[in-house]
Amino acid sequence: MSIPLFNSIASWLLKKRYHQIELFLKYPEEVQEEVLLNLLEFAEDTEIGRQYDFETINNYSTFKERLPVVSYEEFEPIIERTRKGEQNLFWPTTVKLFAKSSGTTNAKSKFIPVSSEALEDCHYKSGKDLLCLYLNNNENSQLFTGKSLRLGGSKELYEDNGSFFGDLSAILIDNMPLWAEFSSTPSNRISLMSEWETKLDAIIKESIKENVTSLAGVPSWMLVLLNNVLQETGKDHLFQVWENLEVYFHGGVSFSPYKEQYKKLLPRKKFRYYEIYNASEGFFAIQDRNNADDLLLMLDYGIFYEFIPMDVYGSEQQDCIPLWDVELGKNYAIIITTNSGLWRYKIGDTVRFTSKSPYRVRVTGRTKHHINVFGEELIIENAEEALKMVCLKTNTEIKDYTAGPVFMDGKEKGSHEWIVEFRKSPKDLNYFTELFDNALKSLNSDYEAKRYNNITLEMPKIHMARENLFYDWLRINDKLGGQHKIPRLSNKREYIEELLRMNG
DSSP, X not given: OOHHHHHHHHHHHHHHHHHHHHHHHHOHHHHHHHHHHHXXXXXXXXXXXXHTTGGGOOSHHHHHHHSOOBOXXXXXXXXXXXXXXXXXXXXSSOOOEEEEEOTTTOSSOEEEEEOHHHIIIIIIHHHHHHHHHHHHHOTTOOGGGSEEEEEOOSOOOEEETTEEEEOHHHHHHHTOOHHHHHTEESOHXXXXXXXXXXXXXXXXXXXXXXXXXXXEEOHHHHHHHHHHHHHHHTOSSGGGTOTTOOEEEEOSSOSGGGHXXXXXXXXXXXXXXXXXXXXXXXXXEEOOSTTOSSEEEOOOSXXXXXXXXXXXXXXXXXXXXXXXXXXXXOEEEEEEEETTSOOSEEEEEEXXXXXXXXXXXXXXXXXXXXXOSSSXXXXXXXXXXXXXXXXXXXXXXXXXEEEEEEOOOSSSOBXXXXXXXXXXXOSOHHHHHHHHHHHHHHHOHHHXXXXXXXXXXXXXXXXXXXXXXXXXXXXXXXXXXXXXXXXXXOSSSHHHHHHHHHHO
């Protein structure tokens, strides 16, 4: 099939899908209720379905009363039974694929079930919808005249007792539909390479020969790749390598600390950035407008959503609410029920709603990735925004960072300790620290209250990391590659202390 013909057919199919998206934009509550009832009916003869008598659940209230909210650790035994060959436990169709995720707060590997329904109706459907929404907003796009440079994980699939596990990206690439493989670079063979640095070289050699029109991957790792492309080609910016490049689809970590660096690599005002929100457990939200900083929650992917307000999360007052009861501007933990058989499952992410018509969110962090040792409730969203503000004021660029608490010891007050790897260092670290502290105060009233007159918290302590410190930490911990992330904030000191020791 020729590229122009493929372009025409793909554009027609994707625009047709937009009319279906309009349905859940108009009737969100009805669509979500239908998703829930369909999931319950489909799984009523599974072990979990019989245990909680899915057959007699016909509304959300009964569902909420009957099924508990669970963490991975609580759900793990039934997942392990499925990995060893038992079926029809939590999902009626055969589940043989598992997305392996170590996370960033738990060294123990997680094996997230990926059903054939989730592959088709969630993960691959979302890929088409991302293109659909982009094309709907950019009618003159020439996206399909070239290829998408994708940067996924670095792990192949492994077989165990007849089941297969690996990075979600490896699962998606290995089962990719023909249309997606046809329009992507590098080849599946290179995409599934295990050794990150060898893979990086292979991606560059193959992709610089292609007409790349879009990029897709995690911002931190994509930045490494793109800087290596410029080094390999000797070019000043990426349009000298791929003149038809028009959009970068990104997700996985906050884009804020990296945006200014991308603008230098991609110096065209009309170049687009589109954010996505996905995880091993499913694909949740897509940026649906040009130049937006919030994401449209996708309601017809076979995922039913509930939310726990973070101000009561983990307490005796903890209570789940459905989508239609959320409030704007409030921080929520996400609970999902999915077409892979995860029932009322805590994924560990937090979001804040910016709109209810339609439902749009911003990802604010992780339930375990915050610092709240002293009642300061510092979340990743605060940290990212404060760093962005200070970098603009001081003409600095940040590559990576992490932070943890300094505990009170009776003599000293508490504080936060940060280790930051700069791509472009500040001229005066003390001035940078002062501005950063003030930025956090302006963004977080709880932090500001604890910092008042140094009553509880003293000025943060910031250490400058040596070059490639975080890269070396990931390499030592076998976490190199597109799916792995630096733990940003923690209530414990294990990450900050390990990195400080490595920093010398």
